[in-house]
Amino acid sequence: MDTTLATFEKDVIAGSTLAPVLVDFWAPWCGPCKTLGPMLEKLEAEYAGKWKLVKVNVDENQELAAHFQVRSIPHVVAFADGRPVDQFVGVLPEGQLREFLDRLVPDSADAERGNAQIAIAEGRLEDAHDHLKAALAFDPGYDDARMDLIELLLSENRFDEARNEVDLLSPKTTQGIDARFNAIKTRLDAVDAAADLPPTDALEARVAAQPDDLEARFDLASAFIARRKYAEALEQLLVIVQRDRTFREDIGRKTMLSVFDLAAHQQELVAQWRRKLSAALN
Numbered sequence: 001m002d003t004t005l006a007t008f009e010k011d012v013i014a015g016s017t018l019a020p021v022l023v024d025f026w027a028p029w030c031g032p033c034k035t036l037g038p039m040l041e042k043l044e045a046e047y048a049g050k051w052k053l054v055k056v057n058v059d060e061n062q063e064l065a066a067h068f069q070v071r072s073i074p075h076v077v078a079f080a081d082g083r084p085v086d087q088f089v090g091v092l093p094e095g096q097l098r099e100f101l102d103r104l105v106p107d108s109a110d111a112e113r114g115n116a117q118i119a120i121a122e123g124r125l126e127d128a129h130d131h132l133k134a135a136l137a138f139d140p141g142y143d144d145a146r147m148d149l150i151e152l153l154l155s156e157n158r159f160d161e162a163r164n165e166v167d168l169l170s171p172k173t174t175q176g177i178d179a180r181f182n183a184i185k186t187r188l189d190a191v192d193a194a195a196d197l198p199p200t201d202a203l204e205a206r207v208a209a210q211p212d213d214l215e216a217r218f219d220l221a222s223a224f225i226a227r228r229k230y231a232e233a234l235e236q237l238l239v240i241v242q243r244d245r246t247f248r249e250d251i252g253r254k255t256m257l258s259v260f261d262l263a264a265h266q267q268e269l270v271a272q273w274r275r276k277l278s279a280a281l282n
Contacts, residue, residue, distance in 0.1 A: 003054045005064050011054050016079035020051040020104045025065055025075040027058050036074045036091045043097060050105045078104050109139040116148060128152060143173045147180050154184065159191050182254075183261035190225035197223055207236070214240050214247045221255065230263040234273045242280050253277065 003011040003023075012021050024040055026033035037055070044053040058065040058073060068077055068084075078086040078100075086104060106114075116131035129152065135145040146165055153162040166174075166184065173181050197203065203220040210216060217236045224233035237259070240252030256277055260270045 001052075001054055003056060004061055008056075008064060012079055013082050015052060015054070017082050019049065020085075021079045022051060022053050022101075022104075023068075023077045023079065024053060024055045025058050025068070025070045025073050025077070026055060027073055030073050032091045033074045036076075039091075039094060039097060040076075043094075043101060047101065047105065050108075051101065080104065107138075109135040109142050109145065112138065113142070113145045113148065116145075120152065125152065125156070140168070141170055143169050147173075147184065150184055151180075154187055159188065163188060179257070179261050183258040186255055186258035187225060187262055190222040193219070193222040194226035200224075200227075212243065214244060214252075218248070218251065218255075225255075225259060225262070228262075230259050230266065231269055231273075234259055234269075234276075238273070238276055238280060241277065253281070 001011060012023055015021050022040065022044075024033075024037060026037060040053050044051065056064055058070060068075070072089050074091065075089050076087060077084050086100070088100065092100065112131045112135035116128045116135065119125070119128035119131060129149070132145055132149040132152070135142055136149070139145070146169055150162045150165045153159075153165065162184075166188065169181065197219050198206075200220070200223050203216060203223060206216045207213065207220055217240055221233040221236040221240075224230070224236070234256060237252045237256045240247055241256065245253065256273065260274065263270055
C-alpha cells in the first residue's frame with residue numbers, strides 16, 4: 001500500500017505491532033526503484049502475510065523523507081513493534097533481500113509458541129493447544145514447545161496424551177540434565193505410582209505409625225504430587241532429606257527440586273521450601 005504523513009501512524013507504526021512493515025521510500029523517476037519495488041512486491045506475496053510492504057513517494061511526502069533522513073533512494077526502513085529496527089539503501093540482490101527479511105520476520109514456530117503463551121496467560125487453553133500444535137507442525141523437534149504442550153496437558157490431567165508427547169521429545173532433552181523435563185517426569189511417575197498405592201489416608205496412617213519408614217513417606221509424597229498438593233509433598237520429601245540423604249540415591253532432594261519446577265507459579269511456596277531445603281543441607 002501507499003502511505004502518507006496522515007496515514008503513516010496507522011499503516012506503519014500501529015501496523016508493525018501486528019507484523020513487521022517494510023517502508024520503501026521511492027520516486028517515479030528513480031531507475032533503481034523500478035528494480036527493487038517489484039522484487040519487494042514478489043517477496044511480500046511469497047511470505048504470505050509474515051510482513052507488509054508500505055511505499056512512500058518521496059516527491060509527494062518530503063516531510064516523511066526528511067524525518068527518516070532519506071538522502072538517496074531506494075531507501076528501505078524496517079519497522080517492528082512500532083519502531084524502526086533495520087534499513088538499507090539501494091538495490092540488494094534477491095538472496096540478500098531474503099536474508100534481510102529472515103532476520104526481521106519471527107520464526108514461524110517461535111511465533112506460534114509466543115501466541116500460545118499469550119493464550120495461556122489469558123485463559124484461552126484450547127487456543128493455546130492449537131498454537132502449540134502449529135508450532136510443532138512447523139518444527140517437530142522443537143522440544144521447548146512440546147514441553148509447553150505437555151505441561152498444559154498435565155494441568156488438565158490428560159496424562160495419556162502427555163505421555164504420548166513425552167515419547168516424541170528428543171534424546172537431547174530426555175537423556176540430558178533438563179529441569180523442565182525432570183519436573184514433567186516426576187509428575188508422570190507420581191501419577192503412575194499413585195495408581196498402585198493405597199489411599200492417601202492409609203499412607204498417612206502408615207507414616208504416623210512408622211515415622212522412619214522413608215519408603216512410605218516417598219509413596220505419600222508421590223500421591224500428593226499426583227494430586228498437585230505440592231506443599232504436602234515437600235513436607236514428606238524434606239523429612240527424607242533430613243533423615244537419610246543416601247535414601248534411593250538422594251531421591252528426596254532431587255524430587256524436591258523437580259517439585260519446585262512443578263510449582264513455579266506458586267512463588268512464595270517455592271521460596272519457603274527452598275529455604276527449608278537449604279537449611280537441611282547446611
